[in-house]
Amino acid sequence: MEGATVYCLIDENSRQWNSKLVDGIFIPGEAELVKKIPIARIEIEDSLFWPFSANGHYNCKLGYRFLKELDVDTDEDAQPDWDKKLWKGIWSLEIPIKYKNLVWRACRNSLSTKMNLTRRTIIDNPTCEQCSSDMEDSLHAL
Ligand SMILES: [Zn+2]
The missing domain is CATH 1.20.5 (Single alpha-helices involved in coiled-coils or other helix-helix interfaces)
Structure with missing residues (x-):
């Protein structure tokens, strides 16, 4: 199926979905959804x-x-009210912006932890190098 396109699922002569093929590839619910998609009566270039x-x-x-x-x-x-109040509280703290940013990024799970780098396939081992006993997520890193 590698390199296959949607066009493979359409019967050229009848300009209808090839039901047998669609049913064979997709699970029943998805196959029915696919077959409900209208097909142009004439062959035109996709855009x-x-x-x-x-x-x-x-x-x-x-x-x-x-x-x-x-x-x-x-x-x-x-977003619940308590969440909004928490963020307003964090952003109104009188600390350098870089610390507010660190807290915000930790809470949003956007720090460059080994877990996140592994998830983004940048590295392949999420284990903490400091202790080698656990995965390095935001909580572990901080
Ligand atoms: Zn550790």
């Missing part, structure tokens, strides 16, 4: 289309707006 603009063209401004709306729907509304 990229950004569904959140009138003309289908993407630009950074539209992408930013899309992500911002997505962010509002997920993060802002879902």
Whole structure:
């Protein structure tokens, strides 16, 4: 299947999904979803289309707006009041910004710990070099 494309799943003559092939590759629920996707009656060249603009063209401004709306729907509304108060408390501490940044990055699990470097496939061993007894995640490192 390496190098296969969606086109392989379409019967050229009938311009319909090749049901037997789709059913053989996908689990039942996914196969039904695939077969519900309409196929163009005539063969046309594929093109990229950004569904959140009138003309289908993407630009950074539209992408930013899309992500911002997505962010509002997920993060802002879902963030509990106690969490907001905690972050306001951390950011209002009278300590150098680099320490606030360190706390923020530790809480967001974005420090360059061996666990995170392993997850990003930069290194292949997450074990702490200081003690060799545990994985080096943010909590362990601090
Ligand atoms: Zn250690």
